[in-house]
Amino acid sequence: MTENPIARRIQIILDQKNISRRSLAMEAGVSYDRLNGLFKRPQAKLNGGDLIKISRFLETTPEYLNDGGDFPNERDSLRREAGRQLDLLTEAELRALLAGIRLTTADRQ
Numbered sequence: 001m002t003e004n005p006i007a008r009r010i011q012i013i014l015d016q017k018n019i020s021r022r023s024l025a026m027e028a029g030v031s032y033d034r035l036n037g038l039f040k041r042p043q044a045k046l047n048g049g050d051l052i053k054i055s056r057f058l059e060t061t062p063e064y065l066n067d068g069g070d071f072p073n074e075r076d077s078l079r080r081e082a083g084r085q086l087d088l089l090t091e092a093e094l095r096a097l098l099a100g101i102r103l104t105t106a107d108r109q
Helices: 005-017 021-028 032-040 048-057 062-067 074-087 091-108
Strands: none
Touching: 005 021, 005 032, 005 062, 021 032, 021 048, 032 048, 048 062
């Protein structure tokens, strides 16, 4: 039986992080049965919402899980998380944050 490439990439990350499939499903907020179906059916795919939830929980990208390629490094994950957090700020909060960053950067030089 041919292995599902998405399931294989998910399992590699789960093994690295010592996380079970059941924990992944619960923590990411996806159906365990749907997730487990990837591991049983070579042609199975995740819907876009589940793919995003799983990739966020595993600190990778939907593109990596779907298509493979180089695993995004931790810095990439941190940048994505920073972007998500910045999206939650108001314009005034962003301006204040940027001013603080400029001060910190100026102190280093």
